[in-house]
Amino acid sequence: MQALTDVTVADFTQLMAGGWSTQKLGDMGADVIKIERPTGDVQREMSYRGTLLDGTGIGYLTMNRNKRSVALDLKTDEGHRAATKIVEAADVLVHNYRPGVMERLGLSYDDVTEFNPEIVYVAISGYGSSGPYADRPGQDLIYQAMTGLTSYTGRAGEPPTPAGTVVIDEHTATLAAMHTVQALYHRERTGDGQKVETNLLNAAVDLQCNELTYSMNVGEDLDRGEKTHGHPYLYPPYGIYQTDDGHVAIGMAPLETIADTFELDSLAEYDGQRQLFEHRDEIHDVIESYTETRPTDDVVDELVAADVQASAVRYPTEVPENPQVQHNDMILELDHPNGGTFKTTGIPVDMSSSEPAVARSPPGLGADTRDVLGDCGYSDADIDRLEANDVIRVAGDSRE
Incomplete structure (x- = not known):
């Protein structure tokens, strides 16, 4: 029943x-x-x-x-x-x-x-x-x-x-x-x-419970970044990055994990959530300088192996093939x-x-x-x- x-x-x-x-x-x-x-x-x-x-x-x-x-x-x-x-x-x-x-x-x-x-x-x-x-x-x-x-x-x-x-x-x-x-x-x-x-x-x-609660209590609107960030109040690596043959979405993760995985030493200069947010566009560019040289599947494999949330950006016609x-x-x-x-x-x-x-x-x-x-x-x-x-x-x- x-x-x-x-x-x-x-x-x-x-x-x-x-x-x-x-x-x-x-x-x-x-x-x-x-x-x-x-x-x-x-x-x-x-x-x-x-x-x-x-x-x-x-x-x-x-x-x-x-x-x-x-x-x-x-x-x-x-x-x-x-x-x-x-x-x-x-x-x-x-x-x-x-x-x-x-x-x-x-x-x-x-x-x-x-x-x-x-x-x-x-x-x-x-x-x-x-x-x-x-x-x-x-x-x-x-x-x-x-x-x-x-x-x-x-x-x-x-x-x-x-x-x-x-x-x-x-x-x-x-x-x-x-x-x-x-x-x-x-x-x-x-x-x-x-x-x-x-x-x-x-x-x-x-x-929009999160977004409106933020704006009502902090008293400011949500400014968009210049890059394809995943959300206006979150900070990198959360966002979408170009790869050699497409795009990859990366979820929330410690920036040092991304730095170690992609061997991006320059990311070490950014510390603390506020700084990550304020410099989100330039951090995005640093990460993308690596991902845009690599095939999408390779980037996803590297991130998943490091226990980072990641996926290739797919189109609707591809969804039925997802295992x-x-x-x-x-x-x-x-x-x-x-x-x-x-x-x-x-x-x-x-x-x-x-x-x-x-x-x-x-x-x-x-x-x-x-x-x-x-x-x-x-x-x-x-x-x-x-x-x-x-x-x-x-x-x-x-x-x-």
Whole structure:
């Protein structure tokens, strides 16, 4: 038995902050019912770099395994009634609509607790459900900029630099999933459901606990170095260095270890953490004067032999070949909803009991509408009528 076996999630989410959070619940064993409009989740047709994978957005494939798809029109009375029946039988509802949308749909927390008082109701928004920014639109980049992350990423003299992945959405999704499980545990102990709210702005602040605590207490911003240092308040050797055929990342280590390993006697003149930080650019150049003459693999081997954290800088296409990634089963091959298979990332946690697992590949649009509505008491004739009236969409529907 998995941890969330027998837990049903009514999933009104799309995009990463919502969609990835409910996938995590599905990985834990929850029955996640993805409620989509008849035209489908926007990510089904959203390209990455102008590319779809066999006609489907890669973002959809990434964030929707272990779910069942029900396609219905919430703006119709019958579609709303069907959604209400799904929510009535659910343990959890998750949505990431902007504030006010679920209220207009008649599915606010107050509405839902009228017929399902023990529901765990999870609301994910951009800035929170109230406050001066509550009605603003937002996206990952906006929160990175608003909370300082872009100001200290990159090199001195260059423009503010965003992270290479949507770190705020990713952290928000993880926080939402974690606190959903917390609320379920609370309900198991007390019998009480509750509302859980999180937002991307809060997640952006939480993600930078070290950096913001430093700046708030020391009273200074984080200045970037001119070199590829790994972090604006850490000091060498932490950073990325050019090699003869690529780049190498070096982690935290005593500078004397680097000096001994690379036979760089000039590093001995730098002593103490403050001096290391103040002279970080020139220290970087001294270390790089050695690494840039050597093949990447040789540099990594030398450092690992000296018990220093080091890795070649790899590209995404190289990650599946990493022997430790393979050993950890972090690359999965799943069925594509349009036929064939695709590769995606695996589950990052091992557990001795209640192991997370992938039981379902991402569903085609409306693939489970008939089964889910049947579970809610609809007859085949009822479902056929709803389909004919364009209230729902079922698998194999070829409408434009």
